[in-house]
Amino acid sequence: MIDFGFAPMEVSVHNMDTADLSLAHWINLHDETFNHCIACGSCAATCTAGQFTNFSFREVCHAIRRGEIKSAIDESEKCMLCGKCTLVCPRNVNTRNIIMLIRKANLTFRP
Amino acid sequence: MKKVAVIGGGVTGLEAASQLAQMGYTVTVFEKNSAAGGHVSKWDRLFPNRRHSIEVVNELKSYLNGNPAIYLSTAINKVTKKDNRFQLEAYNQVFEADAVLIATGFELFPAERKEEYGYGIYDNVITSAELEGMFKENGYPVKRNGDKPKRLAFIHCVGSRDEKVKRPYCSKVCCVTAVKQAIEVKEAIPEAEIFCLYMDLRMFGPGYEDLYKEAQQKGINFIRGRLSEASELEGSRVLIKTEDTLSSKPLKMSVDMVVLMVGMSPAQGTDELIAALGLQPNKDGFVEITDYHLNPVKTKVDGVFAAGACTGPNNITDSINAARSAAVEIHKYLNNK
Numbered sequence: 001m002i003d004f005g006f007a008p009m010e011v012s013v014h015n016m017d018t019a020d021l022s023l024a025h026w027i028n029l030h031d032e033t034f035n036h037c038i039a040c041g042s043c044a045a046t047c048t049a050g051q052f053t054n055f056s057f058r059e060v061c062h063a064i065r066r067g068e069i070k071s072a073i074d075e076s077e078k079c080m081l082c083g084k085c086t087l088v089c090p091r092n093v094n095t096r097n098i099i100m101l102i103r104k105a106n107l108t109f110r111p
Numbered sequence: 112m113k114k115v116a117v118i119g120g121g122v123t124g125l126e127a128a129s130q131l132a133q134m135g136y137t138v139t140v141f142e143k144n145s146a147a148g149g150h151v152s153k154w155d156r157l158f159p160n161r162r163h164s165i166e167v168v169n170e171l172k173s174y175l176n177g178n179p180a181i182y183l184s185t186a187i188n189k190v191t192k193k194d195n196r197f198q199l200e201a202y203n204q205v206f207e208a209d210a211v212l213i214a215t216g217f218e219l220f221p222a223e224r225k226e227e228y229g230y231g232i233y234d235n236v237i238t239s240a241e242l243e244g245m246f247k248e249n250g251y252p253v254k255r256n257g258d259k260p261k262r263l264a265f266i267h268c269v270g271s272r273d274e275k276v277k278r279p280y281c282s283k284v285c286c287v288t289a290v291k292q293a294i295e296v297k298e299a300i301p302e303a304e305i306f307c308l309y310m311d312l313r314m315f316g317p318g319y320e321d322l323y324k325e326a327q328q329k330g331i332n333f334i335r336g337r338l339s340e341a342s343e344l345e346g347s348r349v350l351i352k353t354e355d356t357l358s359s360k361p362l363k364m365s366v367d368m369v370v371l372m373v374g375m376s377p378a379q380g381t382d383e384l385i386a387a388l389g390l391q392p393n394k395d396g397f398v399e400i401t402d403y404h405l406n407p408v409k410t411k412v413d414g415v416f417a418a419g420a421c422t423g424p425n426n427i428t429d430s431i432n433a434a435r436s437a438a439v440e441i442h443k444y445l446n447n448k
Binding site: 012013014015016017028032035036039058059062063065066091 | 306335360362
């Protein structure tokens with residue numbers, strides 16, 4: 001078949017009917033503060049890694065809640081574990097522990 | 112003995128009537144419906160502590176011991192003022208009073224006006240008020256076919272913060288009501304997946320933020336985005352679409368049931384009632400009060416006061432406070448007359 005160079009576009013819609021929320025449930029099982037996030041962005045604003053890359057802890061958590069496991073795991077590698085986000089979080093989300101859990105989950109959940 | 116007429120027998124009217132009667136006035140409450148208690152009597156449980164609303168309503172009704180007296184099924188059609196006296200007309204009867212308190216409350220936003228949400232068209236799109244009715248009746252929500260829903264979405268701001276339906280204001284109580292109801296559904300149907308579609312969560316009152324955190328802990332999912340449209344799928348499921356504004360992507364999902372958090376609209380009939388006194392509604396359609404900071408129950412007509420949700424969206428606490436405030440203002444007015 002002749003390749004005309006066209007392909008269907010990837011759909012860029014969160015479909016919550018098919019989203020894989022296994023990682024979200026697993027993290028919450030190990031650290032219930034994962035669910036306490038109010039998306040204020042304090043963590044990302046203070047983030048050392050975020051000054052040099054587009055890393056955002058808030059976005060990583062959000063991606064997990066929408067089933068985007070692979071990108072969340074990849075992103076989590078950018079964290080330098082300095083812990084400033086834990087200090088500023090107004091909801092006492094155990095941010096560093098959650099990063100460690102995501103890295104640990106890499107082995108089990110990576111699609 | 113000076114007479115006070117209270118128009119409306121909801122929480123505001125009953126509380127104000129009780130306070131005024133204790134001050135020694137002869138008080139009559141006029142309620143257009145066949146029972147007192149207003150919207151609160153149709154609710155199952157109240158935020159933030161999930162107290163049964165019947166407790167609150169029964170306490171308020173217990174004050175009706177002759178003074179204050181109540182006329183049920185009595186809609187006041189017209190109020191006129193003559194020489195500092197008021198005449199209230201209901202069908203063929205005329206009542207006299209020295210001061211009038213308007214406590215006509217609110218109406219729920221008619222959800223069918225947001226046609227794109229499918230209320231009244233699809234089987235399993237209901238309002239928050241109907242969900243309360245289900246809690247009262249069964250203790251859990253039921254789909255049209257009698258089954259328990261396993262996946263539900265609560266849609267915030269239906270008939271609030273929406274200029275398309277002339278409701279540009281926030282109705283204040285729907286955010287915390289959605290969170291309360293989400294928790295109640297989760298408790299009644301533990302396996303249910305629940306989503307709240309919100310724009311902001313306006314958790315302004317004591318205990319409200321705690322309720323939000325409790326909902327998060329119970330696994331309620333919060334999606335920041337306003338429902339754009341709903342469509343019906345096979346098996347009377349509902350497909351809903353929004354933007355997940357925290358990731359700037361469209362989002363869709365199918366649910367068994369959609370609960371529309373209907374806001375507070377001005378009560379029909381209040382306009383005509385106040386027009387005869389020379390009062391006009393404010394820009395949102397509620398009764399205009401003269402000083403929002405220092406005298407939130409006074410209208411521009413001497414002897415006419417307004418309290419509760421007829422002046423704008425209120426929770427019960429605000430309404431009780433306004434009712435007591437009105438009682439004091441009416442007392443001051445009648446003493447200086």
